[in-house]
Amino acid sequence: MxxxxxxxxxxxxxxxxxxxxxxxxxxxxxxxxxxxxxxxxxxxxxxxxxxxxxxxxxxxxxxxxxxxxxxxxxxxxxxxxxxxxxxxxxxxxxxxxxxxxxxxxxxxxxxxxxxxxxxxxxxxxxxxxxxxxxxxxxxxxxxxxxxxxxxxxxxxxxxxxxxxxxxxxxxxxxxxxxxxxxxxxxxxxxxxxxxxxxxxxxxxxxxxxxxxxxxxTPEAIKSQVSAVAIRCRTRLGDADLSSLARVTSVSRDGGRVTLLTTSASATLRELLARDETIDDLTVAGASLEDAVTRLVRAGSPAQRQTEVA
Ligand SMILES: Nc1ncnc2c1ncn2[C@@H]1O[C@H](COP(=O)(O)OP(=O)(O)OP(=O)(O)O)[C@@H](O)[C@H]1O
Missing domain, CATH: 3.40.50.300 (P-loop containing nucleotide triphosphate hydrolases)
Known part of the structure; x- marks a missing residue:
């Protein structure tokens, strides 16, 4: 309503x-x-x-x-x-x-x-x-x-x-x-x-x-982080993953990694070049959970704008 x-x-x-x-x-x-x-x-x-x-x-x-x-x-x-x-x-x-x-x-x-x-x-x-x-x-x-x-x-x-x-x-x-x-x-x-x-x-x-x-709205919150979520199993560590092109956040759930990126193609090109053992790979729009996690991590609104830009 x-x-x-x-x-x-x-x-x-x-x-x-x-x-x-x-x-x-x-x-x-x-x-x-x-x-x-x-x-x-x-x-x-x-x-x-x-x-x-x-x-x-x-x-x-x-x-x-x-x-x-x-x-x-x-x-x-x-x-x-x-x-x-x-x-x-x-x-x-x-x-x-x-x-x-x-x-x-x-x-x-x-x-x-x-x-x-x-x-x-x-x-x-x-x-x-x-x-x-x-x-x-x-x-x-x-x-x-x-x-x-x-x-x-x-x-x-x-x-x-x-x-x-x-x-x-x-x-x-x-x-x-x-x-x-x-x-x-x-x-x-x-x-x-x-x-x-x-x-x-x-x-x-x-x-x-x-x-x-x-x-x-949930849609507006998701679009605020203007991110795509790449999920996969990889042997790369967090520091390597954070340094991939356009990655804005790295998180882990069990053996799977979630990378939020502002450009899936740019990130994927580098990811696949650095780790040929990548497995269980999916690419999807950021979920509400991804967006909220990202917003909270980014801290203040001013910092957030800088990080997402
Ligand atoms: N009775 C209390 N005495 C002292 N500090 C308190 C008390 N109740 C809450 N706080 C503190 O106030 C802050 C806000 O707590 P609050 O319970 O509102 O958070 P919350 O978002 O509901 O958290 P949660 O998701 O864990 O339920 C926290 O740092 C908490 O430790």
């Missing part, structure tokens, strides 16, 4: 700074989530994603800058009632059954979903009578998702929602999130799974060291 720019933002962080312990967790962060948008907030460990979520959900206050939820104060209970939240660290009481737990949270809302619909949307059919303490990690995540959607939220905040889920459960949750978006809910999603961001989000915001380093 496309965003309506004239409406009050669902969530807003403007020039927000927040110190946590000795760390500057957020350092002038700007983030706007508009009605109907699904925004994926990406970034490496410690980038400031959970801190941003904690501010939007009213669990932390900013040191400076402005945080707004539906145009109001996120600490205001009535405002927060329009939001459904699935956090990383929420524990469930061990003795309540799944049905009792979800029903308890439904009772906090004036016009909740029916219990059966909530359980079905969260993929909890068959587990209703199981005690929460006897659920697997992935099943507990599904109960937390049920709690988040029980009140038909206008804004759904999902902090790493599919951690611990198997492939079927992840896909089930994705289709439930898509149904919420189709109903008109805005979504803020943090995830380390780039396929998840690509499957759900119409906008990607990459943050690092508490600042936004990229913001756009």
């Amino acid at each position: 496309s965003a309506n720019l004239s409406q009050t933002p669902v969530g807003l962080l403007s020039q927000v700074t927040k110190r946590r312990g000795s760390t500057q967790a957020l350092d002038g962060l700007d983030l706007i989530i508009r009605p109907g948008q699904c925004v994926a907030l990406l970034g490496p460990n410690g980038a400031g994603k959970s801190t941003s979520v904690a501010l939007l959900t009213g669990r932390l206050s900013p040191d400076a800058g402005q945080v707004r939820l539906f145009g109001g104060d996120p600490r205001d209970l009535a405002t927060r009632g329009r939001m459904g939240v699935m956090l990383q660290e929420t524990g469930l009481p061990r003795t309540l059954t799944v049905r009792e737990q979800v029903d308890l949270f439904r009772s906090y809302y004036r016009q909740p979903r029916s219990l059966d619909e909530t359980l079905q949307l969260a993929g909890l059919e068959g587990l209703e009578r199981r005690r929460c303490g006897a659920l697997s990690g992935g099943q507990q995540r599904r109960v937390q998702f049920a709690i988040a959607i029980a009140g038909r939220p206008d804004f759904l905040v999902l902090d790493e929602p599919t951690t611990g889920m198997d492939i079927d459960a992840r896909r089930g949750l994705w289709s439930a999130v898509r149904a919420e978006i189709a109903r008109g809910a805005a979504v803020l999603l943090t995830t380390h799974h780039l396929d998840e961001a690509e499957a759900l989000a119409d906008r990607i915001v990459v943050i690092d060291h508490g600042r936004v380093i990229a913001d756009g």
Whole structure:
């Protein structure tokens, strides 16, 4: 669903700074989530994603800058009632059954979903009578998702929602999130799974060291690094690979190397000339994962422009 720019933002962080312990967790962060948008907030460990979520959900206050939820104060209970939240660290009481737990949270809302619909949307059919303490990690995540959607939220905040889920459960949750978006809910999603961001989000915001380093559609983010990914097995070391023509980054996954390049033909000519044992070679457009890795490594926007040019 496309965003309506004239409406009050669902969530807003403007020039927000927040110190946590000795760390500057957020350092002038700007983030706007508009009605109907699904925004994926990406970034490496410690980038400031959970801190941003904690501010939007009213669990932390900013040191400076402005945080707004539906145009109001996120600490205001009535405002927060329009939001459904699935956090990383929420524990469930061990003795309540799944049905009792979800029903308890439904009772906090004036016009909740029916219990059966909530359980079905969260993929909890068959587990209703199981005690929460006897659920697997992935099943507990599904109960937390049920709690988040029980009140038909206008804004759904999902902090790493599919951690611990198997492939079927992840896909089930994705289709439930898509149904919420189709109903008109805005979504803020943090995830380390780039396929998840690509499957759900119409906008990607990459943050690092508490600042936004990229913001756009998945396609725009990919094109920002204007790179092609060459993957192969090679006996060349990282220093040799980095020195190949037009290579902008080198990374390894198991025995396979990924080279990002601004000219596949120029890089390939040199690569094949230096290593005739090259194997398992593929050339493809940069994936979202390649692009985000590259943007984070490149550091500040000024450095990024220099490196990509
Ligand atoms: N309670 C805390 N006390 C001190 N420092 C904290 C606390 N919580 C977070 N931090 C620090 O603030 C920074 C931002 O953390 P945050 O949890 O927001 O990052 P994140 O992007 O969500 O990371 P991850 O992907 O690992 O969940 C990190 O350097 C972290 O160590």
